[in-house]
Amino acid sequence: MLHDAGHFLALVNPAIALLLSLCFLLVWNHERARHYLLQVGACYLLYAIAIGLQIIWPPRNGGGNATVTGAFYLGSGVLLLRGMLARIGARSDRCTVVALPLILFGMLAWFDLVQPNLVARIYILNVGIALILLLGIAPLARLRTGRTVDRVLFWVFLVFALQFLPRTVLTLAPVGAHDAAVLTRTAYWLWLQATLALMLLTLALTLLAATAQDVIDRLRHERDTDPLTQLHTRRSLEALAAHHIPPRPGEKLSVLLCDLDFFKFINDNYGHSAGDAVLTQVGRIIAAGIRRRDIAARLGGEEFVVLLPDTPHDAALQLAERLRQTLEQTSIDVLPGMHTVTASFGVATLRPGEDLEALLMRADNVLYVAKNNGRNCVEWEREAGLPALA
Structure with a gap:
C-alpha cells in the first residue's frame, strides 16, 4: 500500500487511462470492423x-x-x-509512425543512459509527441467540413497535440525540475499530470461520441438503403420528399416511375440470383444517370422511382428517355440469350396542393399506359391521354 498521498492521487491518472482503454476495447469488441478503436484503446493502455x-x-x-x-x-x-487516421480511412506515413519515433527513442536513451539530462528528455518527449500528432493534422483537416461531432473532434485533437509545447516549458518551471526524483514528487507535477488526464479524457469522450454517431449513421443508412440496388427505400424517399414538397415558388417538381419489362420471365427462366443481379445493375445505371440532388429509390420488386426537384416535365421526360436508352443498350452478362433488359417509364409533375402519394399514383397510371403501349417506352400524362397539367 502506498503511504505517500501524492503518489496515491497520481494513481488516479493511470486508473482513468485504463478505464478509457477498457471502454475502447469493449466498443471495438462490439464493432469489430472499426479497427481504429483497438488502436486507440492500446494508446490509452500504453x-x-x-x-x-x-x-x-x-x-x-x-x-x-x-x-x-x-x-x-x-x-x-x-x-x-x-487510430485517428484509420477512422477517416487515411494511411499513416511511415516516417511519422516508424522513423521519427525511433529517432526520438534513441535520443531519449542517449540522454538517459549515456549523458543523463532531464531537461533534454523533457524537450525530446513533449516536442516529439507534439510533432508526431501534428504531422497528422493535414489529412485530419477533412473533419472540419463534416458533422458537428467531427468538427469538435478535430479541434480537440489539435488542442491536445499543441498543449505538449507549452507543457514543456511548464514542466521545467519548478526549481526542482532538473532532478527527476524530486520533480515527480511535487504537487506541481501532479497538477501537470491532472491536466494531461483531463485532455485525454476530453479526447476520449469526443472520439467515443463520434464513434456512436458513426454507428447511428450506419444503422440509418442500412434502414434507408435498399441492399440490392443501394438506392433509397420507400421510407427514405418519403422522408426526403417532405423537404421538397411543396416546392419553392416558381419551381416544378417531377417524378419518373420505372418498371422493368418481363422481369417475372427473368426470375422464372434464369433464377432469382440472376434477377437480383439485374436489379443491382439497374440501380447502378439509375444512380449514375441522375443529378446529386435527385432522389432515386426502389419501391419494391422491379419498380423504381426518381424524384426530381426543380425539374419541369420536359426535362423529366428527357432524363427518362436517356435512362431507357442506356438500359436498353447495356449488356447484362447474367442473361445469356437475352443480354439486355428494357423498362417502361411513367412521368408526372406535381400539381398545386398535391402530396407525394397522389403524385406517385398519377405516375403509376401513366406507367400502366406505357405497359399497354408495348413497353420499353416513356409516357407522360399528355401523351397518355390523361388529364394534362394546367
Whole structure:
C-alpha cells in the first residue's frame, strides 16, 4: 500500500487511462470492423503503463527508467495518430509512425543512459509527441467540413497535440525540475499530470461520441438503403420528399416511375440470383444517370422511382428517355440469350396542393399506359391521354 498521498492521487491518472482503454476495447469488441478503436484503446493502455511506471518506479539519472517510460509514451502517441487516421480511412506515413519515433527513442536513451539530462528528455518527449500528432493534422483537416461531432473532434485533437509545447516549458518551471526524483514528487507535477488526464479524457469522450454517431449513421443508412440496388427505400424517399414538397415558388417538381419489362420471365427462366443481379445493375445505371440532388429509390420488386426537384416535365421526360436508352443498350452478362433488359417509364409533375402519394399514383397510371403501349417506352400524362397539367 502506498503511504505517500501524492503518489496515491497520481494513481488516479493511470486508473482513468485504463478505464478509457477498457471502454475502447469493449466498443471495438462490439464493432469489430472499426479497427481504429483497438488502436486507440492500446494508446490509452500504453499511456497508463507509462505514467504508472513513473509513479511506482521513480526515475533516476542513468537508471533506464526514462528510456522505458519514454518508449511507452512514444508508442501511445503513434497509436493515437494511427487510430485517428484509420477512422477517416487515411494511411499513416511511415516516417511519422516508424522513423521519427525511433529517432526520438534513441535520443531519449542517449540522454538517459549515456549523458543523463532531464531537461533534454523533457524537450525530446513533449516536442516529439507534439510533432508526431501534428504531422497528422493535414489529412485530419477533412473533419472540419463534416458533422458537428467531427468538427469538435478535430479541434480537440489539435488542442491536445499543441498543449505538449507549452507543457514543456511548464514542466521545467519548478526549481526542482532538473532532478527527476524530486520533480515527480511535487504537487506541481501532479497538477501537470491532472491536466494531461483531463485532455485525454476530453479526447476520449469526443472520439467515443463520434464513434456512436458513426454507428447511428450506419444503422440509418442500412434502414434507408435498399441492399440490392443501394438506392433509397420507400421510407427514405418519403422522408426526403417532405423537404421538397411543396416546392419553392416558381419551381416544378417531377417524378419518373420505372418498371422493368418481363422481369417475372427473368426470375422464372434464369433464377432469382440472376434477377437480383439485374436489379443491382439497374440501380447502378439509375444512380449514375441522375443529378446529386435527385432522389432515386426502389419501391419494391422491379419498380423504381426518381424524384426530381426543380425539374419541369420536359426535362423529366428527357432524363427518362436517356435512362431507357442506356438500359436498353447495356449488356447484362447474367442473361445469356437475352443480354439486355428494357423498362417502361411513367412521368408526372406535381400539381398545386398535391402530396407525394397522389403524385406517385398519377405516375403509376401513366406507367400502366406505357405497359399497354408495348413497353420499353416513356409516357407522360399528355401523351397518355390523361388529364394534362394546367
